[in-house]
Amino acid sequence: MSTDDLNLVPITDPHDERVADYVRLRDVSLRRSLEVEQGLFIAEGEKVIRRALAARFRPRSFLLAPRWIDSLADQLAAHPEVPVYVVSEALAEEVTGFHVHRGALASMVRHTRWQQADLMGMQRLVVCEDIVDHANVGAILRSAAGMGWDGCLLAPRAADPLYRRAIKVSMGAVFSLPWARVESWAQVVPQLHEAGFLTLALALDERSRPLPDVAASLADDQRVAILLGTEGEGLSRRWIEQADQVVRIPMGHGIDSLNVAAASAVACYALGPSGRPSAEG
Amino acid sequence: MSTDDLNLVPITDPHDERVADYVRLRDVSLRRSLEVEQGLFIAEGEKVIRRALAARFRPRSFLLAPRWIDSLADQLAAHPEVPVYVVSEALAEEVTGFHVHRGALASMVRHTRWQQADLMGMQRLVVCEDIVDHANVGAILRSAAGMGWDGCLLAPRAADPLYRRAIKVSMGAVFSLPWARVESWAQVVPQLHEAGFLTLALALDERSRPLPDVAASLADDQRVAILLGTEGEGLSRRWIEQADQVVRIPMGHGIDSLNVAAASAVACYALGPSGRPSAEG
Structure with missing residues (x-):
């Protein structure tokens, strides 16, 4: 040319x-x-x-x-x-x-492609509370898309998926996976319940259940939303209390948590289609 | 004071x-x-x-x-x-x-705490080929430790776990999880077989099987080593050919791969104790 x-x-x-x-x-x-x-x-x-x-x-x-x-x-x-x-x-x-x-x-x-309402009819959503690190938001979107999840909701303070570094870490998944800002931090979890989602807060808490147990108990057609908090503080008390269940990834070696990007990849795998044995398997 | x-x-x-x-x-x-x-x-x-x-x-x-x-x-x-x-x-x-x-x-x-031989009697090992990014090596060690794996072997060109940034990303897991350099890049996979490990190469390949199928087929007492390659090039042909099985994480949305740190977290979860339903579950 x-x-x-x-x-x-x-x-x-x-x-x-x-x-x-x-x-x-x-x-x-x-x-x-x-x-x-x-x-x-x-x-x-x-x-x-x-x-x-x-x-x-x-x-x-x-x-x-x-x-x-x-x-x-x-x-x-x-x-x-x-x-x-x-x-x-x-x-x-x-x-x-x-x-x-x-x-x-x-x-x-820059333009906004989806609103919260567009995502409320989907099957599997990742919901980020105040994840302010652009690389983490990019990695979460990449994992969610890769694991066959349908979309991502972001609380008002979560980092911008269209920031250069988020785009780069996501390898462009921010362009293909639907995502939207939530309209109300305080209302989104009840709104997910109304829409028929089972909400699972990823957190350490006295009522938290091991992830494999929760995964094994999910019906195939259950609509699921995973709630993810910041690495430092984790999820807010409000979201943890509003969630249907609290889920933890079982840990060893005195390690108390994974990086939020790794934790979200594990949760999307365990609770989504990627983690199911195939027909041939 | x-x-x-x-x-x-x-x-x-x-x-x-x-x-x-x-x-x-x-x-x-x-x-x-x-x-x-x-x-x-x-x-x-x-x-x-x-x-x-x-x-x-x-x-x-x-x-x-x-x-x-x-x-x-x-x-x-x-x-x-x-x-x-x-x-x-x-x-x-x-x-x-x-x-x-x-x-x-x-x-x-700085001192070397473990040699390859010290790790060959363990139950579950992560084996990093040429992962040169310090943050990735740190994240892999943190996930492996967190998911209850026993140790990590590093090929000669993999990044130094005691480099400041690797330590930081690992949140200090580099101090608690045993790790060692392999003695021979060409020989380590056969040496793992001799020691009784099932070696699983994480790669896209015509013989790759979905991770959930491989996880479901593992016996509880099976000794397992996961082989991980660089994000760009992936594992060498040599290691893929030497491995007992090739494993892939099923992907959707046109995404072809996860970041190696996310992929290793998912593999450690699916193939290790963290991913097993609990007695109560």
């Missing part, structure tokens, strides 16, 4: 307004306000950019070092109206504030 | 030779050679330091901001021969090259 067909725009000044979408990508508080205000998010790396485009998110612009043009040329050509800012790796670092290993960035139009 | 009993040594010069153990903690290649040469490792944060001391690793020195002295005073007093370098937070940052959130560091004597 000739690069003549592409909308290539060389950039040489790090303060050029045209690359303002990409400034200081590691400055979490700046990015949070900038991305929401401007209605954008950043996809990093060829694979993640391809997944965002495949999921029909619309690009605002691309920012690439010259050697990445060829590998993305088909996608760039498919969006001839979208500018492709071509920068040296040094300038990319100056703009973004870090060394962009994977050489390619895209600024995409 | 009066601080008079403690061996407090104020440090005001970042180039002071006495704090040479703590320089540039984020410079992986520098730290690798320095720590092995000097026979030390770094424990970060009060909780991790306490766990290292509880596991009877010997401190060479402590490096603390003044506000952390009280919280560790019992441990500092228990080691009156060990210098406690007291530094401002600014100086700590100048020495270590980053902002030490948790305010306390200890330099500990």
Whole structure:
């Protein structure tokens, strides 16, 4: 493919307004306000950019070092109206504030695809309370999607799944797995009950039952929502008290807990379709 | 407790030779050679330091901001021969090259506690091939310990469990769970067979069986070793071919794999004691 067909725009000044979408990508508080205000998010790396485009998110612009043009040329050509800012790796670092290993960035139009109501008819949901670490939210979405869960609800304080690092850790699962913010932290657990979900709080508690016992007692068609809290504090008392059951992963060696990403992977496996013996098995 | 009993040594010069153990903690290649040469490792944060001391690793020195002295005073007093370098937070940052959130560091004597032979009599082992990411190795050790596995073998190229970040992510599980380097990458799988282990390679492969089927077919007293490869390349052909069985975690939503830390947590759960329904269940 000739690069003549592409909308290539060389950039040489790090303060050029045209690359303002990409400034200081590691400055979490700046990015949070900038991305929401401007209605954008950043996809990093060829694979993640391809997944965002495949999921029909619309690009605002691309920012690439010259050697990445060829590998993305088909996608760039498919969006001839979208500018492709071509920068040296040094300038990319100056703009973004870090060394962009994977050489390619895209600024995409942020939009909300699902509301809580869209997820309330599903079979299996992961519900994140105040998980503020972007890598954890990304890992949870990846595991949930991988294990065949249907969607994820996020409490108001949980980290943004469309933040660059969450997207990257999720390997793009944030684009395919439906997720939504809950409307009310205090009401979501009762709302799940009304919708027919069995709610399972993952926590250490005097009434907690071992995960394998809970898994063995689930009917195949039982609608399930797993409630996950932050690593430090765990779930709030409110959610634990509202939940139908409290579940713990049995632990050994004096270890009291797993990382929340590992715990969610285990719970999604044990309580979902991935953990069932197959017909042949 | 009066601080008079403690061996407090104020440090005001970042180039002071006495704090040479703590320089540039984020410079992986520098730290690798320095720590092995000097026979030390770094424990970060009060909780991790306490766990290292509880596991009877010997401190060479402590490096603390003044506000952390009280919280560790019992441990500092228990080691009156060990210098406690007291530094401002600014100086700590100048020495270590980053902002030490948790305010306390200890330099500990590195020593090898177990050899491969010590682990070959155990019941359940995790075997890491070339997992070079310190956070992944730490997470795998934490999950393995938490799920009641007995030990971990590491191929020659796998990351160092006593590297600061691996220790931190493991929450100190690297101190309690036995681990050792394998003597021979090419021979370890046959050696595991000789020792009576069923070896299970976690990989996508034409002969891979779903994890729940494999879990259901295991006898209670079966000795098991799970083989884990890097996230990018996965296990080597050699280890996959040498393994008794190849196992995959069933996946949905077009996701092809989990992060290796999540995958190892799921495998340790499904194939170990944590995943068995309890007597009451």
